[in-house]
Amino acid sequence: MRDEPSHPEATPNGGDNSAALPVAKPIARPTAPKTPAVPQPATLPSGYRVDAAEDAVQIALHADSRVAALPSWLASLVVHLTLIILLGLLYLPSEHLPPLGLHAQLTDYELEPLEEQVVNADVSSDDLEVDAPTDQLFAAESEALAEPIDAAALSELAMDSPPMELASFAPEGLLESIGGGSDFSAGGFDARGAASRARMVRRGGGTTQSEKSVEESLNWLARHQHPDGYWSFDHRHEECGPECDQPGNLVTGVKGATGLALLPFLGAGNTPLEGAHKRVVDRGVQALVMMMEPTRNGGSFIDGGEMYSHGIASMALCEAYAMTGDESLRLPAQAALNFICYAQDPDGGGWRYQPRQRGDTSVMGWQVGALKSGYLADLLVPPVVPAKASYFLDSVQLDDGEAYSYEREPAQFRPATTAIGLLCRMYLGVDHENEILGRGVERLAKLGPSKTDAYFNYYATQVIFQYTSGKGDLWKKWNTAMRDMLVAGQLAKGEAKGSWAPGDGDHGKAKGGRLYATALNCMTLEVYYRLLPIYQTQAFEDGFEE
Numbered sequence: 427m428r429d430e431p432s433h434p435e436a437t438p439n440g441g442d443n444s445a446a447l448p449v450a451k452p453i454a455r456p457t458a459p460k461t462p463a464v465p466q467p468a469t470l471p472s473g474y475r476v477d478a479a480e481d482a483v484q485i486a487l488h489a490d491s492r493v494a495a496l497p498s499w500l501a502s503l504v505v506h507l508t509l510i511i512l513l514g515l516l517y518l519p520s521e522h523l524p525p526l527g528l529h530a531q532l533t534d535y536e537l538e539p540l541e542e543q544v545v546n547a548d549v550s551s552d553d554l555e556v557d558a559p560t561d562q563l564f565a566a567e568s569e570a571l572a573e574p575i576d577a578a579a580l581s582e583l584a585m586d587s588p589p590m591e592l593a594s595f596a597p598e599g600l601l602e603s604i605g606g607g608s609d610f611s612a613g614g615f616d617a618r619g620a621a622s623r624a625r626m627v628r629r630g631g632g633t634t635q636s637e638k639s640v641e642e643s644l645n646w647l648a649r650h651q652h653p654d655g656y657w658s659f660d661h662r663h664e665e666c667g668p669e670c671d672q673p674g675n676l677v678t679g680v681k682g683a684t685g686l687a688l689l690p691f692l693g694a695g696n697t698p699l700e701g702a703h704k705r706v707v708d709r710g711v712q713a714l715v716m717m718m719e720p721t722r723n724g725g726s727f728i729d730g731g732e733m734y735s736h737g738i739a740s741m742a743l744c745e746a747y748a749m750t751g752d753e754s755l756r757l758p759a760q761a762a763l764n765f766i767c768y769a770q771d772p773d774g775g776g777w778r779y780q781p782r783q784r785g786d787t788s789v790m791g792w793q794v795g796a797l798k799s800g801y802l803a804d805l806l807v808p809p810v811v812p813a814k815a816s817y818f819l820d821s822v823q824l825d826d827g828e829a830y831s832y833e834r835e836p837a838q839f840r841p842a843t844t845a846i847g848l849l850c851r852m853y854l855g856v857d858h859e860n861e862i863l864g865r866g867v868e869r870l871a872k873l874g875p876s877k878t879d880a881y882f883n884y885y886a887t888q889v890i891f892q893y894t895s896g897k898g899d900l901w902k903k904w905n906t907a908m909r910d911m912l913v914a915g916q917l918a919k920g921e922a923k924g925s926w927a928p929g930d931g932d933h934g935k936a937k938g939g940r941l942y943a944t945a946l947n948c949m950t951l952e953v954y955y956r957l958l959p960i961y962q963t964q965a966f967e968d969g970f971e972e
């Protein structure tokens with residue numbers, strides 16, 4: 427059943443509006459950048475707005491002197507972040523809530539009645555204008571301000587705020603029986619380092635072979651990085667033989683492809699500063715930062731992959747920042763998160779292809795993943811955003827929350843969106859003892875790993891690992907089947923060595939191709955250490971101090 431080749435959620439950018447996407451075309455050769463101050467990679471695929479991206483990079487490079495040089499776009503961003511937080515708090519829907527099962531009442535989030543004038547003013551200026559000339563946007567915004575911006579104060583407000591109290595991050599009542607509180611801050615990246623990685627592999631049921639498989643995947647991804655640092659779903663280069671086929675056709679999704687290719691490197695402990703692939707990761711992250719487009723609502727990675735690309739690229743950027751603490755990545759990472767906050771459907775709490783559309787579970791999964799990574803990096807995530815995401819999950823849940831639909835209508839069980847929904851529930855703080863959560867996990871486990879759907883496997887493996895903390899029969903059975911299938915299915919020879927062909931049951935096959943399948947499968951094999959078990963974070967951290 428799960429192998430039916432028709433999961434509209436399993437993409438990048440699958441679904442019903444694919445006809446609106448730009449037609450696939452070859453990636454143009456790069457052009458020279460305008461300023462020498464920008465680090466390598468110096469060039470970008472055609473169509474990216476180098477001018478605007480340079481602004482972001484310049485800010486990042488001169489973080490120490492950014493107060494004096496604070497450009498209007500950043501000031502604007504800061505103002506809007508503040509507005510978004512404020513108005514988001516006011517906007518949280520409290521009527522027409524769907525029946526609640528897994529999720530508790532959101533009434534605790536009801537706040538003071540809002541001033542209509544404030545809301546109206548915001549709505550009228552809230553259009554998405556990512557295509558408008560950025561300079562004009564920022565100029566207009568600056569003129570609209572009644573008083574000069576206190577750049578230092580704003581910078582402090584946006585960038586140096588302490589992390590949110592996570593007690594308010596998850597709905598009231600769900601955290602009570604988890605000792606010490608489980609929340610968005612649980613989990614983390616601490617198991618990715620070489621020493622703890624080996625221990626986690628042994629503990630969770632990885633093998634020498636599965637680790638070798640991860641390394642070969644990374645080698646394949648490294649060989650298919652463009653000389654300028656980015657990746658394309660059309661992965662092919664001159665040396666690709668016929669066996670290295672099945673490119674994705676979403677060639678306008680370079681930002682998403684770059685983010686997706688970076689995630690497995692980061693997951694295995696490679697950062698711009700550390701690891702055997704640090705040069706690859708460094709160039710990839712720099713390319714990503716250059717491709718970010720500053721908008722009045724934050725930094726956008728929207729391309730042909732739409733909000734899929736944004737969520738995936740944001741997640742990679744936040745992880746790179748979290749793992750390095752590199753200050754030059756902080757502003758771009760925060761800007762990417764700000765855009766996610768802006769792009770959330772203000773009514774329904776979800777995300778879809780374009781900002782503020784009524785959400786779908788698949789696109790939501792990447793945004794929540796990015797928010798969680800950003801939170802772990804001590805970036806600012808207004809608590810109303812995950813609260814609204816929980817509200818969205820309520821609207822697409824089935825059977826009281828043990829399964830999840832792709833969209834609210836039609837309400838249909840789908841394996842991949844069920845896995846995404848359950849993982850997000852755990853990220854958002856659902857109690858481990860919650861019976862509905864347990865039933866949902868059992869349901870996934872009964873399905874078993876899919877032979878053809880890497881997207882389902884990527885999420886379902888995380889769900890079962892997180893729920894079981896990588897222990898017990900449920901995990902052992904799933905892991906053995908999953909791990910051995912992936913190791914056996916990976917190409918072992920030739921130039922395509924280390925990659926996987928995309929499966930027929932995966933809706934992302936056509937658009938994402940071999941690169942997409944390889945990145946997802948590699949991350950599935952990294953499950954033992956990619957994220958610390960949510961429900962056992964403290965115990966694991968203590969274990970690392972030996």
Ligand SMILES: [Zn+2]
Nearest residue numbers: 666667670921
């Ligand atoms: Zn190749």
